[in-house]
Amino acid sequence: MKDKIIVITGASAGIGAAIARKAAAEGARVVLAARRQKELSEVAAACGPDALAVITDVTVRSDVESLARQAVDRFRRVDVWINNAGRGITRAPSEITDDDLDMMMRDNVKSALYGMQAILPHFKERNAGQILNVSSMLGRIPFFALRAAYSASKHALNALTAGLRAELRHTFPGVVVTTVSPGIVATEFGLNALHGGLDSRSMPGAQSVDEVADVVIDAIRNPQIDVYTRPVYADNVRRYYDDMDAFERASFVGPK
Numbered sequence: 001m002k003d004k005i006i007v008i009t010g011a012s013a014g015i016g017a018a019i020a021r022k023a024a025a026e027g028a029r030v031v032l033a034a035r036r037q038k039e040l041s042e043v044a045a046a047c048g049p050d051a052l053a054v055i056t057d058v059t060v061r062s063d064v065e066s067l068a069r070q071a072v073d074r075f076r077r078v079d080v081w082i083n084n085a086g087r088g089i090t091r092a093p094s095e096i097t098d099d100d101l102d103m104m105m106r107d108n109v110k111s112a113l114y115g116m117q118a119i120l121p122h123f124k125e126r127n128a129g130q131i132l133n134v135s136s137m138l139g140r141i142p143f144f145a146l147r148a149a150y151s152a153s154k155h156a157l158n159a160l161t162a163g164l165r166a167e168l169r170h171t172f173p174g175v176v177v178t179t180v181s182p183g184i185v186a187t188e189f190g191l192n193a194l195h196g197g198l199d200s201r202s203m204p205g206a207q208s209v210d211e212v213a214d215v216v217i218d219a220i221r222n223p224q225i226d227v228y229t230r231p232v233y234a235d236n237v238r239r240y241y242d243d244m245d246a247f248e249r250a251s252f253v254g255p256k
């Protein structure tokens with residue numbers, strides 16, 4: 001981790017802030033991106049004097065391109081780019097509007113696509129680097145009706161992530177592309193969801209941000225392509241695809 005240059009979007013709070021603090025504590029130099037100035041500056045201050053905070057709206061392509069430029073200008077290179085910023089939604093599939101779906105695709109898919117495309121030329125030049133896209137267990141198993149549009153966006157993100165990996169596999173084998181799938185994590189994600197919703201921090205079994213950050217740091221230290229933040233999640237995915245009907249009957253959550 002020492003001296004790695006790591007760009008993290010959605011670094012003003014939650015999972016992104018925890019990754020930033022841990023990476024910096026292990027000697028990485030971090031570039032932090034989010035919209036809220038005060039929160040982002042506080043995380044940057046906790047990450048030491050080398051941390052660079054760049055106010056960025058990841059749904060604006062030119063903002064993300066500027067983030068990549070500022071990171072390379074400041075540190076001369078980037079080693080790791082983490083597309084972590086994202087947003088949930090609380091609305092049953094029968095009630096999802098065009099705007100709901102557009103916002104999910106904008107916040108969770110296009111935002112990460114901008115990040116991938118912004119840093120790729122730099123990584124290709126060096127045939128080195130790692131992109132990590134923070135997805136969700138809901139991107140593997142759409143078990144929660146009220147998060148269906150979010151789930152759809154994370155499935156789309158996973159497809160783009162795997163597609164990029166396939167594109168680079170033979171031409172730029174030094175560039176690693178990683179999907180990270182957390183389950184429920186104790187952050188303000190639930191409260192920040194479009195149309196409100198339950199506080200993720202009060203949900204049973206919520207994982208701590210530090211635990212999730214440790215898994216992400218390990219996926220950088222020992223590059224992997226498909227990472228679950230608890231080992232049991234990978235088993236759940238296998239069980240779901242083995243027998244969807246049985247899994248849905250036992251585990252899927254309806255709108256109430």
Ligand SMILES: NC(=O)c1ccc[n+]([C@@H]2O[C@H](COP(=O)([O-])OP(=O)(O)OC[C@H]3O[C@@H](n4cnc5c(N)ncnc54)[C@H](OP(=O)(O)O)[C@@H]3O)[C@@H](O)[C@H]2O)c1
Pocket residue numbers: 009010011012013014015016033034035036037039056057058059084085086087088107134135136137181182183184185186187188189190192200
């Ligand atoms: N918490 C969970 O249960 C859970 C589970 C699975 C996956 N995830 C995924 O984990 C990632 C991080 O979520 P979290 O739980 O840490 O959520 P969070 O506490 O709500 O934090 C979201 C972060 O993303 C930033 N962000 C949101 N929209 C942005 C935008 N347009 N431009 C720039 N930054 C933006 C926010 O900063 P600003 O508001 O300052 O911009 C904040 O730093 C997301 O991709 C989420 O889908 C979360």
